[in-house]
Amino acid sequence: QLQLVEFGGGLVQPGGSLRLSCAASGFTLDYYAIGWFRQAPGKEREGVSCISHGDGSTHYADYVKGRFTISRDNAKNTAYLQMNNLKPEDTADYYCAAVNYWQGCSGYVIPEPDYWGQGTQVTVSS
Numbered sequence: 488q489l490q491l492v493e494f495g496g497g498l499v500q501p502g503g504s505l506r507l508s509c510a511a512s513g514f515t516l517d518y519y520a521i522g523w524f525r526q527a528p529g530k531e532r533e534g535v536s537c538i539s540h541g542d543g544s545t546h547y548a549d550y551v552k553g554r555f556t557i558s559r560d561n562a563k564n565t566a567y568l569q570m571n572n573l574k575p576e577d578t579a580d581y582y583c584a585a586v587n588y589w590q591g592c593s594g595y596v597i598p599e600p601d602y603w604g605q606g607t608q609v610t611v612s613s
Contacts, residue, residue, distance in 0.1 A: 489513035489602060491583050496607030499573055503611070507568040509583030509604055516540075518588045521559060521566040522597040525579035525609075534596030535581070536568065540588040546595040551577075573611045580606040 495507040509521065522537040536557040537546045545557050556569040566583060584600035591597075 491585060491602050491604035493581065493583055493604040493607040496581060496609045498610045498612065500613050501573060501575060501611055503573050504569070504571045505573065505609060507570065507581055507583075507607060507609075509566040509568075511564045511585065511602075514602075515561075516559065516564050516566065516585060517561045519585040519601070520588060520591040520597060521557075522584045522586070522592065522595075522600065523557060523568045524582045524584060524596075525577075526582070526606075527576075527579040530579075532582075534594075537592035537595050537597060538566065539592055544592075546592055548595045570609070573609075575611045578609060578611050580608050582606045 490512055492510050499505050520540050523535040524532050525535050526532040538557045554572045559566040583604045584597050585602045586597045586600045
């Protein structure tokens with residue numbers, strides 16, 4: 488079965504950190520660009536960050552730039568989103584997505600992913 492599975496969500500206080508993981512099974516992430524999206528309650532889904540497959544170039548939305556870091560470990564078939572200095576407005580369900588390398592990132596988003604994870608909840612609250 489081809490799927491992405493996210494791990495690492497939870498409850499954290501403002502200013503805290505979390506690291507989300509996105510593990511692929513049934514296919515290798517080597518040839519895919521990987522993106523993270525989020526959807527807050529009552530809001531539309533928005534892009535957060537994207538990492539290319541080849542040179543690993545990274546892209547971030549302005550609202551997370553300087554606080555979040557996207558990375559990938561192809562040997563572990565896993566991508567990550569390190570989130571620091573979290574704010575209450577970062578509260579959302581976070582999803583990873585993958586798209587074939589010839590499509591790749593479009594800035595910090597993937598317009599039409601081939602695969603989606605099921606999401607992991609992040610709550611930033613005191």
